[in-house]
Amino acid sequence: MEEHITERLAICEANDSNIFHQLNEIKSEVKDIRRLTSAVEKIAVQTKNSADKINSIDKRLDSVEKLPSDDLRYYRRFIITTLIGAVLGVAAAILFK
Secondary structure, eight states: OHHHHHHHHHHHHHHHHHHHHHHHHHHHHHHHHHHHHHHHHHHHHHHHHHHHHHHHHHHHHHHHHHHHHHHHHHHHHHHHHHHHHHHHHHHHHHHTO
């Protein structure tokens, strides 16, 4: 009977040793998971900041792209007004001559 108890005790001690070894491995993996989680959070923040910067750059680019067309409209209006004024001036000069 004592042999049976000794044998069972040896098996339990081996199981305990195995369990503690697995527990140490799990602790190590949990530390790795925490580091990975922290890294993912940092990446998410950086991605959000990058997206915000890209949005602001996109808005500025839109305004820069509109400037030439606004300038073109101004110059077109200026040229048309000048031509109409010249034509009216010539017409007035002819009429009042």
